[in-house]
Amino acid sequence: MMAINRYRLKHRADSGHRSAVRVRMLLEMPERLIGVILIGNNLVNIAASALTTVIAIRLYPENPNLAITFATGMLTLIVLIFAEVTPKTMAQKHPEGIAYPASWILRPLLVVLYPAVVFVNSVSRGIMWLFKVRVTPQNHEALNADELRTMVSASGSSLAAKRQNMLLGILDLDNVSVEDIMIPRNELAGINLDDKVEDIRSQLNNTPYTRLPIYKGDLDRVIGFLHIRDAAEFLTSDQPTKVMLSRKATAPYFVPETTPLQTQLVNFQRKKIRIGLVVDEYGDVQGLVTLDDILEEIVGEFTTDVADNNKDIHPQSDGSYLIDGAASIRDINRILDWSLPADGAKTLSGLVIEQLEDIPDANMSLRIEGYQVEILQVSNNTITAAKLREL
Missing domain, CATH: 3.10.580.10 (CBS-domain)
Structure with a gap:
């Protein structure tokens, strides 16, 4: 119930999927849902423990301490394997396949155990209030731009690369x-x-x-x-x-x-x-x-x-690129998939002058964050041509 994808659930519920609607209604009251699950879980575990103790004493009345110790160990192993690790791992791997059928049982259980759930939650809130822990309602479905960007980037093959880039472009x-x-x-x-x-x-x-x-x-x-x-x-x-x-x-x-x-x-x-x-x-x-x-x-x-008919970036046979000094840093990074710093200057000429803190002479070379820049031509205090290669 807790591992289910909330956005897929919302989509299916809005589409009229009956099981998804039930699960969504249960998740809208997480305190009550957790309460009814834990009440049932602990009730069964404690009852199993008491019943196992009675059976062990009746089977081995001559040595009840040994019987209880053996029964406790066996019950612990059985509960861990068959009631904790295995089912919870399966549920985590296939949340929808288990959450949808489980909602048929959890919904009536929530009605039957409602008084006990309210009592347990009230006592729990009172204890948290004594420790100055305040519980405020939060919208767990709301995402900020960075979280949404991460979701789009992690969508993988489920979203075409072109559409993925479009969504990221909007967010940027x-x-x-x-x-x-x-x-x-x-x-x-x-x-x-x-x-x-x-x-x-x-x-x-x-x-x-x-x-x-x-x-x-x-x-x-x-x-x-x-x-x-x-x-x-x-x-x-x-x-x-x-x-x-x-x-x-x-x-x-x-x-x-x-x-x-x-x-x-x-x-x-x-x-x-x-x-x-x-x-x-x-x-x-x-x-x-x-x-x-x-x-x-x-x-x-x-x-x-039409402004791009004369390209600013010209690949060379040695793997380098001859680039016009007026070329935009953003265009260079986008076309060549590079990561030249674009926080300050907007053009290649401005970037080099910013790095050198001076107007350079021609036939000069420098490194800018993993890229070798060879200045080929300077005119009117501006770099008009440079050769770049990724180191």
Whole structure:
């Protein structure tokens, strides 16, 4: 009864399984259930002991002490094997197979022995109260996120690996912030209204993106987002003007960089939008986040991201990897199944500079937690290329 899987029991009871319903009702009152089991168990054991003593004395009246000693040893062995170790081990191994039939007996026994159960439990509570032990009702079926994560990880073959990863991805959303998955500012493509009309038209004709931020001069002076379908008038007009673009732009949506992904997913859903600009505590634009980015954290990559056409990670014949310095640490760890530290810096370049506490020169090598990093190229105080291998 106590070893049964509570979640499987709940599922079967909710599905209408009669035995599961009975067992669940019994387990909703664990004190009474344990009370009736222990009353019956001790009653039988004590009765067996008294009966064995009487039989032993009657069989060997000439030496009652020896008879009682022998009978006690035999009864102890029989009770241990046939009433304790063997049945309880079987019940622990097959809890449902024994708990369901046992519920037919335990339920009426609980009714018959109810006064004795209430008396025993009341006395027990009184003794615990004297020792200042307070019994408070607890919901043993409630699980926190870490316990649920452990259950999903331990599900093994009963849950497909892809579904398992999706569930773990949902549970991990609160541990990941928008800053961890955003497209950094230096990789953003947008329309600068200070550019010439011909340059803007060429950019729109060749862009691989569906939505583009529109700004004047600097990305911190963003006007809004333009969907590529709303640029048709501008692209087909004989005399296109920048006003055609700015009036079609939707208002920009800003996201603090520390927002957890779980919160941002809800915000996207509530506001009915799919894209936002990530800002720091000073209001400066740091990058861009989309609903697709968050969903890919849960289900993995489900679309072909045009931004990934030129891969940042290139395997080499010697087993090492040539990696762009701007590559995300999270992406590197996910793609290569590595465990580079991702608590601080978000890019490979930032990680190396953080480890060295200085901007390195090219042709330099270092070890970062079991990984050899060889710096190949440095430009504008940033590492642009490095070779990594797992030691």
